[in-house]
Amino acid sequence: MSTHIGAKPGEIAERVLMPGDPLRAKWIAETYLEGAQCYSTVRGMLGFTGRWNGVEVSIQGSGMGMPSASIYAHELINEYGVRSLIRVGSCGALTEDLQLRDVVAAIGSSTDSNMNRVRFDGLIDYAPVADFGLLRTSVEVAEQRGVTMRVGPVLAADAFYTDRPDLYDSLANYGVLAVEMESAALYTIAARFRARALTILTVSDHIRTGEKVTSQEREQTFSQMVEIALDTIIA
Numbered sequence: 001m002s003t004h005i006g007a008k009p010g011e012i013a014e015r016v017l018m019p020g021d022p023l024r025a026k027w028i029a030e031t032y033l034e035g036a037q038c039y040s041t042v043r044g045m046l047g048f049t050g051r052w053n054g055v056e057v058s059i060q061g062s063g064m065g066m067p068s069a070s071i072y073a074h075e076l077i078n079e080y081g082v083r084s085l086i087r088v089g090s091c092g093a094l095t096e097d098l099q100l101r102d103v104v105a106a107i108g109s110s111t112d113s114n115m116n117r118v119r120f121d122g123l124i125d126y127a128p129v130a131d132f133g134l135l136r137t138s139v140e141v142a143e144q145r146g147v148t149m150r151v152g153p154v155l156a157a158d159a160f161y162t163d164r165p166d167l168y169d170s171l172a173n174y175g176v177l178a179v180e181m182e183s184a185a186l187y188t189i190a191a192r193f194r195a196r197a198l199t200i201l202t203v204s205d206h207i208r209t210g211e212k213v214t215s216q217e218r219e220q221t222f223s224q225m226v227e228i229a230l231d232t233i234i235a
């Protein structure tokens, strides 16, 4: 066991999908994996291991926000030997040309989090980026599956409810597609410990139009994103 994950050594695969929502982790495991076994219920942050097309894959909930996601990424990589992590999350669209349920791959992640300012003494604006190999594979998989997946930069924000919507406008002017809350930390920790990471998102909220999907849909319906992530992680 690590501090926050209840798995025994060998119970977590080298390849992990990380949804923020632990019940999305359960849905993915029960819907897609053969022989899925739950290896952790610590803090209700469920983790499962099973097989996708014969290859062992784990699904680990990571919670909301960068402090929580950082804990799971750190322990998965450093205590369980995980080498590839794909976050499968929800996001808010910042640009009008995205619609609810569109799939977005985050090539890089701007952030308002202070974590990397502390890490680099405030001297460097570190640029957290996706693993190129995983990103390239995900684009190929999306094409093979006939899914239009937008690739571009996102914002990893500390706050879900913002007092500064004007900053969303500024970021959209610089091509930032969507806002979520974990990708910058995931990319940074993966880089630090030489693992591979990618974030794939489904638009659950539209910041421009106010449209949104239900919490049940966020938990159990983002199948295009999940299928792209599963095919990518075993490639």
Ligand SMILES: O=P(O)(O)O[C@H]1O[C@H](CO)[C@@H](O)[C@H]1O
Pocket: 019, 020, 021, 063, 064, 065, 088, 089, 090, 091, 160, 180, 181, 182, 218
């Ligand atoms: O749906 P998940 O993966 O949790 O991702 C998004 O949803 C949560 C906010 O509702 C944040 O964690 C954000 O990043």
Ligand SMILES: O=c1cc[nH]c(=O)[nH]1
Pocket: 090, 091, 092, 093, 160, 179, 180, 181, 204, 205
């Ligand atoms: O961080 C997030 C995630 C989903 N939807 C949002 O609007 N923001």
